Amino acid sequence: MKERLQKIREEAIQKIQSSDNLDKLNEIKVAVLGKKGELTEVLKGMKDVAAEDRPKVGQLVNDTRAAIETKLEEMKKKLSEMERELKLKNEVIDVTLPAKKNNVGHRHPNTIALEELQRIFVGMGYEVVEGPEVEYDYYNFEALNIPANHPAKDEQDTFYINDKIVLRTQTSPVQVREMEKGKLPIRMIAPGRVFRSDEVDATHSPSFHQVEGLVIDKNITFADLKGTLAQFARELFGEDTKVKFRPHHFPFTEPSAEMDVSCFKCGGKGCRMCKGSGWIEILGCGMVHPKVLKMSNINPEEYHGFAFGIGLERIALLKYEIDDMRLLYENDTRFLKQF
């Protein structure tokens, strides 16, 4: 009996060791430990064993079973690992094959520039508002201290619908509409389409966009205007950006200025983009003219304000180095995809 068990054990372990897959291992398990397996057969023969030997033999059988099971388990683990290894090996892919993309669309460069501006000014506490694109002559001109017969009202600049209604030539009328609401203080920007009677070419378009800014409060100063726009320029063009304010003239601001920023391409050394000057003209601004405040029922003795106007296309063209304004309105997807 002992020899038989020994034999079963040796043979089983030998078979287990030489098996090379999990199926075979299972067959061995059934053949040895199954209902009709060899070891089970031995157990069935226990009734022939003398009663006093039974515990001993029983112990022997159990040891044999335990040994075989341990071996089986050991082998099973080893084979599983091997199989997983093999599977992983067979599943190698060419990671340089093309990606499966969603082909997400692209935002217009004007909008990207506008969102940048909005982000900056909203962060400074400005509300973004809108006004009509077809506008009363009063809001577009008169209320902005551009009286009838002012050269800026010349037909060559303004599109007229009739003698009272025009296509707004600037976003400044939104200033007046906000001031008229009578809610002070005001911190707003107003982006939008504006129209001027310019023939289409590489640098002109009869329709383009501006972003108007207006701050009205007690104690607002020209120094505040400088500080605000300097911060804006740094956020838009980079921390090292320098600004320069030059006196200028606009009918609805006094004092007025134009702001240049240090060229963000050459850093101010002078290049093609800044025409060698190191500076790029970015916007017009100034302190709101007392006449404009008065017309909008704001007391200029009590309140001051500043305003600025930014050409959105100008920012987009400069920032993204687009050399022809017409590209912005052709909507060629090969152009749009670059943004």
Next chain:
Amino acid sequence: MNTPLSWIKAYVPELHVTDQEYTDAMTLSGTKVEGYERLDKNLEKIVVGQIVKLEKHPDADKLVICQVNIGTETIQIVTGAPNVFEGAIVPVVLDGGRVAGDHDGHKTEGGTRIKKGKLRGIESNGMMCSIEELGSTRDFYPLAPENGIYIFPEGTPVGADAVEILGLHDTVFEYEITSNRVDCFGVIGIAREAAATFRKPLVLPEVKTTGNSEDVNSYISVEVEDKDLCPRYCARVVKNVKLAPSPEWMQRRLAASGIRPINNLVDITNYVMEEYGQPMHAYDLSTIAGNKIIVKRAKDGDEYTTLDGQVRKLDSNVLMICDADKPVGIAGIMGGENSMITEEVKDVLFEAACFDGTNIRLSSKRVGLRTDASGKFEKGLDPNNAGAAIDRACQLIEELGAGEVVGGMVDVYDNKKQEKKIKFEPEKYNKLLGTDVSKEEMLEYFERLEIQYNEADNELIIPTFRQDLECDADIAEEVARFFGYDNIPITLPSGEATAGKLSFKMRVEAVARDIAEFCGFSQGMSYSFESPKVFDKLLIPEDSEIRRTVNILNPLGEDFSIMRTTSLNGMLTSLATNYNRRNKDARLYELGNIYLPKQLPLTELPEERMQFTLGMYGDGDFFTMKGVIEEFFDKIGMRDKPEYSNEDKKPYLHPGRQADIIYDGRVVGYLGEVHPIVLENYDIGDRAYVAVLDMPNILPYATFGRKYQGIAKYPAVTRDLSMVMPKNILVGDVEKVFEKRGGKLLESYNLFDIYEGAQIKQGYKSVAYSLSFRDKERTLEEKDIADIMEKILKELKEKDIELRSL
């Protein structure tokens, strides 16, 4: 405005600056320098030489060999110039020097380097120069020969710097003068700014009394009928005019300012116009009938020939200068052919007047003639300047010996323009600027600007040439300019904090952009105005509301003449552009307004409606488009199922592939395949799909509020329904039955198969749905849904929809 720096320095003699310093400082004080050009650009090693000996070249007929004394030595130069002679004093560029151009007047970038060499075997050690080679023209140097070497006058010091002698060490500056600074359209105005900017004294030309003992009133009388258009009219007379070229210095200044010298008389009027910014006119006195000038309006329909020979149509708002019988010039715009100065002129009538700027501007537009003079008048000139200018002109006449000036001036000037007075309030200026400039410093700025301070009344007295100074803010700007915009501190607004935000509309639009782009659409932008022809291209019927448009009175041509009432044309034009450029497929969207008149003709502003327009060709179909819309609705909280109706047919869309988009019973947009004829009209050779959402109709339903609904704990029971139905029944109708009969327990339904063809009888289709039922509180059992299914099936059957299998 272009002016040589030498002319400015004539009035600011202590001004010593480099071109760049001048540019920067003037620009920062408000007189913007657009650019400058050095007249001695690329001129190097050029001296005055004298030809001491001249011989023929042995081997070339057209060349001569010159021995030229250049002060330090005598050098040999071979030249082909025809006008050289022994004793001639000439500009000589030495070996290694540089000239600006060739003798044809063509300038070379960087100039031309001159080296010694041999000409037909004879050594030549430099070059004698023409005025063109020196980078200039005969307009600047009228005495220069038309073809040949420039010859200096006798006595010019040999060996001296020729460029210096020619006055070419000068720079022409170009200024951008803003419309409010009328005074700076004259050299004196700019000189005043320069003097104030650099804190140097301003020395103006001294205008002396001129004229003989005669009285101008015996030569001419002036009557101004329309005083509203002519606040001042000054006239003086010059007898026995001697036409001749004006002196070189005057010609050079005019040429540098871009004005071609003609003769002393014309040059003097132009010179004074540049200097004082006051246009002048000269009439041939013999053509003035009745020795009388009458300033009055023309009559409607009048015609008049200006001195350029053109016949001009006039109207009763055009101011004319007339004599006793006839018009002799259009006031402020151009003189007449019938009174112009000719070679035969003997006596001249000088006019310096002030006309109403707006009238001149409008007249010049209607007459169709804009001149240097009208360009100045239309800005509104200072009438006090006119008298000074005409006296200056007469002084120049005398100095140049151009004629005999008659004593006195006819001056029709009823309401003399008075100086404005503004209260001096330094603390206000500082408060507006955020500065702390002392009162004394401010007064110092003002003094340099000729603004006087009356201490007794604490008033600033504003000179009449500064019409732009009207209020505190204007004065504050003067302080800022001379304190320096650069020196104003940098601060941020104090005061109450405000919340920065986008409007709700903008936030919804931002989601529209995100979704469109996520679905592969790129953002386009098209013009708000278009051609009225687009309606025909879009097959829009003649009587359609869409054809009622807001029209532009003065469009850039018909193609940009109406404000769009539909966003489709812009989209289809953009798709066509992409198609024509062979882009395989294109997906575009636009967020832009259409403009709908509330009534025509327009009395109030049109309604501007934001349209979210999508368009595509290539990949994708109707249902792709539908998917974008539903994604968008979902993201802006429009969670009800939109309905689609194809009842209202749009002519520009495929009749069988279009639908109105209905939300909560309201049409909020439409989508469809573009009609093949429209595609043809736009030259798009592929099927194209569009969708238009009317944002004002969407906004009331949009919300960014969200509420968590819980995640189902109990399992769903699903039933698959496979049906056969006539083809014309819409699956939407089937879904309506589910919605109506499904009750609370019906959680969702999902179409998983639709089929026509073999096995299905002609005219029918097979449609399969999976219905899912669920209760939040418990696990459903078979019997819970049996009732519901029965109701659904019953109603389907009534609609001629049969079950294939369950």
